Amino acid sequence: MNDAAVRHAIFQHFAAHGSAPANADFAMRCGLSLAELHAALDRLDAAHAIVLKPGTHELWMAMPFSAVPTGYLVEWGERSAYANCAWDAFGIAAALDTDVTITTNDPLDGTALVVRVDGGRVVPDDHVVHFGVPAAQWWTDIGFT
């Protein structure tokens, strides 16, 4: 299995389960040794197709999905996943081409917020989203971004 196929399989796993695959099982399903999978993950990380937890071969992000809990819970049907940020929460809806419910908190006062994508429209549609890092610097520290 080449790197593109590994990348696709990772995203298919997130779409089906809302979480990252476990590397040992995932390597077997990909027909790769664990060392071969680790090398593929390193290359995909270097290409910014995924993000690994620093110093490991554990997935951190497969944008828009997060492999770790965040403040952006996205639910669709009977499934759910965490997104990396508000943009990525909508990104899950876009990637899956489905309606979702996003649960988060107002960053200013902590108030619980629920926003839906319903029939392709955002409800409610009067919120604003803060982008704190200029585009040219997004990958300087992707975790902060």
Added chain:
Amino acid sequence: MPITTTWALARAWYSDRLSPDWRRSTRDEISAVFTTLGLVGPAWSFG
């Protein structure tokens, strides 16, 4: 950014992410998306 623009940006950015043929967009392609959505200025420039 209005939340509706964030949704539009997400659709432009992520709609093909589950495709087996996905590839990372070039800076020119990304800049074109930003411009289409009215995202202009230093914050949206790769300068």
